[in-house]
Amino acid sequence: MNTTTYEQTWDLDVFFEGGSSSPAFATHLETLDSELNNFSTLVKEFTVPTEANEKEALSSIITAFVNVGAKMRQAGAFVSCLSAQDTKDKKANMLRGKVTQLSATFQTVLTNFDQKLVTIDQAVFEALLQAEPFQEISYVLNERRNRAKEKLSTEEESLINSLGIDGYHAWGQMYDTIVGKLKIPFEENGEIKELSAGQAHNKFSSSDRNVRKNVFEHWEKAWGEQADYIGASLNHLAGFRLNVYKQRNWEEVLKEPLDINRMSKQTLETMWKAISDNKAPFVEYLNRKAKLLGLEKLSWYDLDAPISKTESKVSYQEGAEFILEQFSHFGPELTEFTKKAFEDRWIEAEDRDGKRPGGFCTSFPESDQSRIFMTFSGTPSNVSTLAHELGHAFHQHAMKGVHTLNRSYAMNVAETASTFAEMIVADASVKNATTEEERIALLEDKIQRSVAFYMNIHARFIFETSFYEERKNGIVSTERLNELMEQAQKTAYCDALDQYHPSFWSSKMHFYITGVPFYNFPYTFGYLFSLGIYAKAIEEGTDYENKYIALLKDTASMTVEELASKHLGVDLTQPEFWEKAVRLSIKDVEEFLTLTN
Structure with a gap:
């Protein structure tokens, strides 16, 4: 113990x-x-x-x-x-x-x-x-x-x-300044509290629809009030990039993000097509979830809602111990590393005011350490996020001994390691469920992540692609940004929702990160690529850890197509790998639909 x-x-x-x-x-x-x-x-x-x-x-x-x-x-x-x-x-x-x-x-x-x-x-x-x-x-x-x-x-x-x-970086920092001052009012036990964006976002996991709806209305209002300032930031960030591309004679907006991620446009298009061709089961899942919640259709603020009547809450300690236990079934190096991260206080997880929203992992190369940032409020999703960020940290740990210049891996493969760790924990949660209700709830939490990668991230990609095309002709108004975002969400979610989130472009910090343009599709790539690796890991058991570490070591010294060919024996420019990976997540949907029939 x-x-x-x-x-x-x-x-x-x-x-x-x-x-x-x-x-x-x-x-x-x-x-x-x-x-x-x-x-x-x-x-x-x-x-x-x-x-x-x-x-x-x-x-x-x-x-x-x-x-x-x-x-x-x-x-x-x-x-x-x-x-x-x-x-x-x-x-x-x-x-x-x-x-x-x-x-x-x-x-x-x-x-x-x-x-x-x-x-x-x-x-x-x-x-x-x-x-x-x-x-x-x-x-x-x-x-x-x-x-x-x-x-x-x-x-x-x-x-x-x-x-x-x-110019460029200053607009990204302007966004952070605006978010730092943003407050979302929330009434609890007759008292009005002012929540940070991070705290408010956690409320979308509440089992009470009135809470979710109330927070969403205040959320939209708060971001809407800042829309002109945030819209200026987004327009100037894109304008700066487009002007640089024009001077370099780069006509393709995706050239830089694809180069950074060491992947071809053919691979990206093949991936999105495999997803678009297989969205029907996820639409069926969304419709089933709506029925279980007693709704005709889900609204945006219902997407993260638990379907269980009793909200599952775990303490930070319980979450940490569960992650350690599940990692131990994969391999000793991942387990020992994670134990060290918890014991040596590498993680900032406290639920308090004044913190930035979201989560991240960053490395301190001179100290051979990492630090993880998140806000832990006890939801199953928080446990998944914690495992996700620990996966990032382990990736950095796995690169020890590799030449420093061969450690600069791109975001798409970075998201592979994090999602792989998250998957170990999510799968274990489902398998360890003691009741059918708990199994359904945990399975649903797992499917939520698939929906996020196949639909939410897809909406971001569609929005940014459309926005950049319009931005070439001048400033895009906040009203038009709202329209583009809602159109993108309707396309990505196959019109499955009742109410959308038009101001999502202002509330999602990923659009304002200056280090990497198009900070969206690498998440989906990482998710699907990790599904392929995970399938191999299940096949080979604990013997796979060394092979996994060998793959991670190569992530910054070859293209993703070469990486997949060398370590998995697959061709990423062809649909077979992607369709097989998507089908793995469809199995979760099929089980969920059977259990909730």
């Missing part, structure tokens, strides 16, 4: 003591600034090699790149954690601005470096990639060189990075 009590607040002092007033962090930023200047000097003075044996200067640059990159990630992770745990921490926001500035400078230096890679003769470059110490990072260096060929001159790309500090 576990005797350790897990705390719900994280430990950030182990990195830099004193929070946003930390003298150690101020020193870290000074050191980073100094090392960044040295890196810049090395790149400026770099003489392009004419022979493969002239590799010392390039080797020095790679070393500096690795060191500065790790310090930059450490700083970025720290300020992200500070801002998320307390949206009123003004010092944290100022520090974030400083880190954004340093990051832009870093990107400018890397742009200069990449352009120098372009000027190396092809034969010499190929010979260099075969030599030590470049052989193991040949994919990444080749990728950087090829991407640089498609960009503007060093001076122009540097200017874009500089202007992005107070």
